[in-house]
Amino acid sequence: MPELPEVETVMRGFRTAFEGQRIRHVTVNRPDLRWPFPLDLRERLEGQEVLSFHRRAKYILMRVGNGMSMMLHLGMSGRLLLGQSGMNTTPPRHEHLVLETENEARAGLVDPRRFGMVDLVPTDHEDTHRLLSGLGIEPLSDKMTGPYLHSLMQSRRTPIKTALLDQRLIVGLGNIYVCEALFRSHIHPTRAATSITLQEANRLATFIRAILTEAIASGGSSLRDYVQADGTKGGFQDLHLVYGREGEPCSYCATGYTVSRITQSGRSTFYCANCQK
Ligand SMILES: [Zn+2]
Known part of the structure; x- marks a missing residue:
């Protein structure tokens, strides 16, 4: 999708x-x-x-x-x-x-x-418009700061991962980008959204922006093929650190830990149990 x-x-x-x-x-x-x-x-x-x-x-x-x-x-x-x-x-x-x-x-x-x-x-x-009026903030807009993200998370009684997928709070992240952002921010995906500190929210805001910018720069997904009809794939899938990498060595901690997968709200979450607290 x-x-x-x-x-x-x-x-x-x-x-x-x-x-x-x-x-x-x-x-x-x-x-x-x-x-x-x-x-x-x-x-x-x-x-x-x-x-x-x-x-x-x-x-x-x-x-x-x-x-x-x-x-x-x-x-x-x-x-x-x-x-x-x-x-x-x-x-x-x-x-x-x-x-x-x-x-x-x-x-x-x-x-x-x-x-x-x-x-x-x-x-x-x-x-x-009925489909746009209830949407949350754009993750690449100037509004998306650590303090703002922190305040949004304070209102949610759900795991942080679920809250980040809630389009009423923040739009367009999707499962891949949320997994990657939580990994890079060293935040465990099952943590309560309300437990996220301001410092963690600052990190999360920085990494969300960085990941989306990288993904756009690498052409997103294979949708680009259809636009350009030249058969080349977008490159972002090669930059995934945890998404789709269950059982592979964690690329950060190098202590023998591998990427784990759990299911949250019916969707796969990939994370490192050692790095993400
Ligand atoms: Zn790790």
């Missing part, structure tokens, strides 16, 4: 291809994904200039000249294929939406499982 760094990577590719261009044609190939496409999607987008792009959590917002934003979520399996109009003689399977610009840039939304969504929202009211 695409997480924040992958969505950021897709958004940046989309921006490079579409910003400043005018949308010539919109093709909607089925009535719905997770929810119906807006009935006026075509009418609202065709002929409009693409002004800018924005990411909020795992939503991509494309802002156009008439004051509307197209909101896009890739769901579990969605991909945005970027290319040139007329280059693909056979459209890929499961391509449900296609946007084309006057300069022949083409974006196709391919989503076999259809957990993704597309909606329209007035740009001035993006934050009040």
